[in-house]
Amino acid sequence: MKNMMxxxxxxxxxxxxxxxxxxxxxxxxxxxxxxxxxxxxxxxNDIRAAAREPGFLAGVLQFYLAHEPTLLRFCEASGNKPADLQRALQALPGGDETWDRQV
Incomplete structure (x- = not known):
């Protein structure tokens, strides 16, 4: 995955x-x-406004990670791996408590 570091x-x-x-x-x-x-x-009608809030994108990933069938369905459709979503969650505000300490 090219977004990996x-x-x-x-x-x-x-x-x-x-x-x-x-x-x-x-x-x-x-x-x-x-x-x-x-x-x-x-x-x-509030999704667009909510999407501007810090932590919203982390919440989207948490939604997938909390339900394996949903996670696997998305991964199959998108070509991502479940571990990619977990790493992405940790990189976002609200997804990992260490993120808040880094900012």
Whole structure:
């Protein structure tokens, strides 16, 4: 994966790209989107505003990582590996408590 860096880490930009891809996949799925909205409490008209908030993209990745069948479905469709999503989560604000200490 070209977004990978040394020692299995991923850049913030690479992590954002994966998370945005995951959000787009989610938004076009009539089964996943309502479940995501119900779990997050975000209304369908509020997604764009919520997406500007720090931690939102990490929340999208957490949604996938919390449910293996959903994770595997996205990975199969996108060509990402589950470990890519985990590394991306750790690179984003709200995805790993060490991120907040680095900023």
């Amino acid at each position: 040394a020692a299995g880490t991923i850049s913030v930009e690479g992590a954002q790209k994966i998370a945005i891809e995951a959000l787009a996949f989610l938004a076009q799925d009539d089964e996943l989107l309502p479940r995501f909205l119900a779990l997050t409490g975000i209304g369908p």
